[in-house]
Amino acid sequence: MSAISTVKDKYLFAAVSFIFWFSQFIYVPILSPYMEELGGKYAFIGLVLSSYGLMQLLCRLPLGIFSDFVKMRKPFVIFGMVASMSSCLLFSLTDSLIGVFISRCLAGLAAATWVAFTILYSCYFEREKTTRAMNIISFIVVLAQLLGMSLSGYIVSKWGWHAPFWIGTILSVIGAVLSLFIHEPKQNIKRSPIKLKELMGVIKEPSLLKISLLSILAHSIIFTTMFGFTPAYALSAGFRERELSLIVFSFMIPHAAAPLIMEKLFVWRFGKWSILKAAFFLAAFFTCMIPMTENKLLLCIIQSVNGFSLGLVFPLMLGMSIERIAVEKRATAMGVYQALYALGIFGGPFAAGILNSWMGLKAGFFFAAALGLTATVFAAAWDKKEASYKVFKAK
Numbered sequence: 073m074s075a076i077s078t079v080k081d082k083y084l085f086a087a088v089s090f091i092f093w094f095s096q097f098i099y100v101p102i103l104s105p106y107m108e109e110l111g112g113k114y115a116f117i118g119l120v121l122s123s124y125g126l127m128q129l130l131c132r133l134p135l136g137i138f139s140d141f142v143k144m145r146k147p148f149v150i151f152g153m154v155a156s157m158s159s160c161l162l163f164s165l166t167d168s169l170i171g172v173f174i175s176r177c178l179a180g181l182a183a184a185t186w187v188a189f190t191i192l193y194s195c196y197f198e199r200e201k202t203t204r205a206m207n208i209i210s211f212i213v214v215l216a217q218l219l220g221m222s223l224s225g226y227i228v229s230k231w232g233w234h235a236p237f238w239i240g241t242i243l244s245v246i247g248a249v250l251s252l253f254i255h256e257p258k259q260n261i262k263r264s265p266i267k268l269k270e271l272m273g274v275i276k277e278p279s280l281l282k283i284s285l286l287s288i289l290a291h292s293i294i295f296t297t298m299f300g301f302t303p304a305y306a307l308s309a310g311f312r313e314r315e316l317s318l319i320v321f322s323f324m325i326p327h328a329a330a331p332l333i334m335e336k337l338f339v340w341r342f343g344k345w346s347i348l349k350a351a352f353f354l355a356a357f358f359t360c361m362i363p364m365t366e367n368k369l370l371l372c373i374i375q376s377v378n379g380f381s382l383g384l385v386f387p388l389m390l391g392m393s394i395e396r397i398a399v400e401k402r403a404t405a406m407g408v409y410q411a412l413y414a415l416g417i418f419g420g421p422f423a424a425g426i427l428n429s430w431m432g433l434k435a436g437f438f439f440a441a442a443l444g445l446t447a448t449v450f451a452a453a454w455d456k457k458e459a460s461y462k463v464f465k466a467k
Contacts, residue, residue: 206390
């Protein structure tokens, strides 16, 4: 493949990925307030929010294994775009809570195909540049989330609750058409269908399991807060619908900037595990501050620190999850990783919804903060263990 075609392929893939996540997140800030408007209780809202993760939990690993089996990624990318389009369309056409639940399940099914997206994009890079590829694709994801979520409140204030869903539908149609033209490079790797023994070997890989557990906790935090109940809390604290963009910008701009500067400024200086420890601790502390804050400016500052902290964590863990995995097994490993962290996307909002229904909206934020402290302890323990192993090996 020529350098020119490689550049073109990367840009096309970036465009499809951007549309995919933009259409998935353009309605996220207004989803929980929208369900409240329809009469949904906190427990039901938590169930709907968690259904997004449940579908990924059930589907991501099978999709990763099947992708390795057929030795193709592109069909799964196309399927993901079609599922995203179906989700947005159903959201647009329904005003019932059951319809909202089904629509969010379809969004989770679409998100489950992201395993194919990430592996296909990594094929455009040399193996030693996997972390760089993951940083770039993470930036594209966060940029799409930032722009989509920042427009959400304004669109609702201008054109009503259904407007973000219709915009997502139109863009998903465009993305589905563009995905037909994505190029999947042929790799000179002899691959045979992964066997059960090999699958168990991938699943039991210690580094993959450690990073997956941390990712479960990280996704629980973000899907309980920014992608879950933070917009509802902001409205209860005095924000208006059109001012939700302030909350989104405060969180997402630092979140988008973090992957761009992480490798150059932090990784080589402090090491990956040290970054994880510091980032999880900051996320825990400032998440705990959210329900104790009603001042708009202070809440935006808290959001900024949280966004930056979690922006360091996600791309770092994405690269670490497969860096020790053989190329021919990476889609399976990525499927394992993404299936496992879907436990956090499911479990975090579900547990928070129940806690909120019992003790009020603030309870979910304290729960998310506790998860951040737990992740900090695990990261510190594994960092110490890895350092001891390196010293022992050197001797």
